[in-house]
Amino acid sequence: MLKEYTTPLKESIDADKNVFDLLADRAQRTPEQTIVAYRGSDGEWTGFTATQFRDLVVAIAKGLIAKGLMPGDSVGILAHTSWQWTAMDFAIMSIGCVTVPIYETDSALQIRSICNDSTISYVFAEDDEQRDKVESVKDECPTLKGVYVMQLGAIDAMVELGKGVGDEEFLERETATHGDMLATIVYTSGSTGTPKGVELTHANFVYCVQSGFQTLPEITYEPGNRLVLFLPLAHVFARYMQFLCIGGNNVVALTSNFKTIIKDFQEFRPTYILSVPRVFEKVYNAATQRAGSGFKGRVFAKAAVVAYQWSVTQQEGRKPSPALRAKHALYSKLVYSQLLEVFGGARCAISGGAPISRKLAHFFNGIGLPLLEGYGMTETCAPCAVNTFNAFRIGTIGRPFCGMSFAIADDGEVCIKSPSVCRGYHNHPELTHEQIQDGWLHTGDLGDIDDEGFVRLTGRKKDLIITAGGKNVSPEKLESQIVTSPLIDHCLMVGDRKPFIAAIVTLDLEGVNTWLVSQGGRPCESLEEAAKSPLVYSEVDRVINEANENVSRAESIRKFEIVPDEWNVDNGMLTPSLKTRRAVITKHYKDFIDQVIYAPKKK
Known part of the structure; x- marks a missing residue:
């Protein structure tokens, strides 16, 4: 390691x-x-x-x-x-x-x-x-x-x-x-491949729970x-x-x-919220849409900037300036308090299941609802790393839970060793041997650990897009930023063995129509109509170009197509935790990707 x-x-x-x-x-x-x-x-x-x-x-x-x-x-x-x-x-x-x-x-x-x-x-x-x-x-x-x-x-x-x-x-x-007895077989939600049964013992769960008490006692063990x-x-x-x-x-x-x-x-x-990033994205988008583009919209936009500045200042360990404190106090009364009331006055949230954009994390932290991003797998009884009140660093999944170890393998893969790691895959001894070696669970995620123990994920090994030019691209960061737009429901980047990176975009019809009205346009009656709207296409283009500024040209989205479809759990495009099933989606749109997005040039 x-x-x-x-x-x-x-x-x-x-x-x-x-x-x-x-x-x-x-x-x-x-x-x-x-x-x-x-x-x-x-x-x-x-x-x-x-x-x-x-x-x-x-x-x-x-x-x-x-x-x-x-x-x-x-x-x-x-x-x-x-x-x-x-x-x-x-x-x-x-x-x-x-x-x-x-x-x-x-x-x-x-x-x-x-x-x-x-x-x-x-x-x-x-x-x-x-x-x-x-x-x-x-x-x-x-x-x-x-x-x-x-x-x-x-x-x-x-x-x-x-x-x-x-x-x-x-x-x-x-x-x-006893602790070593099998308690449950949990079938993975299957973002790739066929779901496998993960064998978890009583000791696996009890250890993870007791470790949780020690890691986040403020919300797990303190009464009330x-x-x-x-x-x-x-x-x-x-x-x-x-x-x-x-x-x-x-x-x-x-x-x-x-x-x-x-x-x-x-x-x-x-007192605290547990959810996946998509829920926080929806709340933020709904707040943006309700504010509109008039006076309220301008107030909300300024409040969002101040929240971001407040969070960044806090994360950097600096004291906010008197001017920033005054603005933050004003917007706390005008904007932030109303947003916090949506969550019933909770004082923090735990977010997991998928990466959350730094912009969104800073926004919620700035309004007074820190999103304590964590990480876990079915194979680890769920959580094994989390940001805490005393060790909170946006852009990371925090430090390992008490009594758990993280390591980075030679190829950059994140590995975990803990008594909460499953005993194996049901009826798949070969997979167990492949995934758990010398007590280390190989997660399939890529990342790094800093000197203070904060773990930062950079992508999935299987999700890496390797372009025809040999560039390795992790899509999660760009995708998570793009879906913060209220118009966009999902974004999936493609480009494996292709000359450039592209994306398939689905729309949120309610978000689209609220935005169209705010722009003086006419609402669309269907996703099909919305996907053909020049106004909508132009706004999606703007959002993607803005996101592209955070990555190199080789990693940027050079072309996108809007599809008039809905991705959900029922049609198999999303996992129950609302993550996109990348392999399922790319297979479903294979012909579309080959013949439309990467259409052969006419001679």
């Missing part, structure tokens, strides 16, 4: 605890404190105390025992984020069984593949629609014995079934569940912190956060209704 950095543990971590111990310890420590919140049937917030939730989990686990589930048996959960998901998860793992999360967007064929690969015994589905997908392939899944529907009383059925199982039998199963968790629990980052909140001293509100997420923030009043 060329470089290596380890953040030491502040206190030792018990490697033999299981995930249920996190809940049991919380119930013993704060028995009457609400730990899980959700909206009830009347739309009002309600929840479970630590004791109530532990007792519910134990009751469900007894039902699973009564069903005949034995240690090592796999149980699937196919549902949106909810308290039922969390309760089932804890119950399954508490008795030595293995939780297999399935994305609610997965197709029947994907469900069949996961069921057979992990030999699932039962699936707990959210509703009839999800059950129907499972039932359609049930005959092709030899180990699948049945499907239970949560909205049709599956939880109550398990509790009722478990009434014949004594406390002693549950306790025997729970105490026999609150989180609205809306990311899919099938994703390891959200899954980790539920364990972190319940095992720490947080209240976690579980919801999956994106239509009410702003209302949820403002009513639940989270």
Whole structure:
């Protein structure tokens, strides 16, 4: 390894605890404190105390025992984020069984593949629609014995079934569940290639949670912190956060209704936000569009500049000038306070899943909502590096978590060594051997580590674009800057073995129309119309040219095409964490790339 950095543990971590111990310890420590919140049937917030939730989990686990589930048996959960998901998860793992999360967007064929690969015994589905997908392939899944529907009383059925199982039998199963036992098989969201099942043990998760307490105690263990968790629990980052909140001293509100997420923030009043960069981009773009191009627009533009200057000054360790302090105080009242209220008054946000543009990070930091960018993988139980309140450097993913090590290999690849690293890939020993060598997980990301331990990512090995001229280009930095435009939904750079770098752009129709009206233009009725608009093309061209100023000519986008399409999870263009599936998109647009973007010159 060329470089290596380890953040030491502040206190030792018990490697033999299981995930249920996190809940049991919380119930013993704060028995009457609400730990899980959700909206009830009347739309009002309600929840479970630590004791109530532990007792519910134990009751469900007894039902699973009564069903005949034995240690090592796999149980699937196919549902949106909810308290039922969390309760089932804890119950399954508490008795030595293995939780297999399935994305609610997965197709029947994907469900069949996961069921057979992990030999699932039962699936707990959210509703009839999800059950129907499972039932359609049930005959092709030899180990699948049945499907239970949560909205049709599956939880109550398990509790009722478990009434014949004594406390002693549950306790025997729970105490026999040790840290080295398999807790879950998490299938990667698959930005490239076919999703693989990552095997994570109880010790993997417990170590990562306990390390999180030591790394960010201000938001993970100090009493009174609150989180609205809306990311899919099938994703390891959200899954980790539920364990972190319940095992720490947080209240976690579980919801999956994106239509009410702003209302949820403002009513639940989270102390911190967890999200992916796309959400912050949307909030910033919406604020820009609402301000318009008149007086309010000019005020917002000036406020954005001041926020950026304030953040840069802070990051450089300088004191702001009296003039900057006065401007910042003014815009705090006029602009920043209203933006912070969108997030319910949260004091910070944790951003992960994809790179975030420096401009956006400086903006939010400048208004008083620092985006603590972090990094993690399914293979590491999610987070393994993060910026903290005491060590915050925009443009990096922070330092390693306590008790974890980062290193840079000879070819620039980022490698990680930690007790939170998975034990391997399910049914793929060859891949395990390839990815985990001498205890080091090879991440596939490229980066560097400075002398203070801050890790900076520069791109993905597989995403590197190598032009015909031999120039290696990492697309993430430019792409993340371009999508901060309210008109642009996604941008994907292409150019592998081509003479120059180009890009495919998709539009945000709402953003386009708001911008068009502000310019005195007429709104477009469809993405097809917007993609053909000369005004829109001109603005996208301006945005891309501005972004190009930050890179060399060889790395710049020399040509772009706007496509009248929408990229989302349902059509397979995005992962559930909203990252573009580069390989899927380039394959889908192969003919378009070859014949339109890189059309052969006519002789």
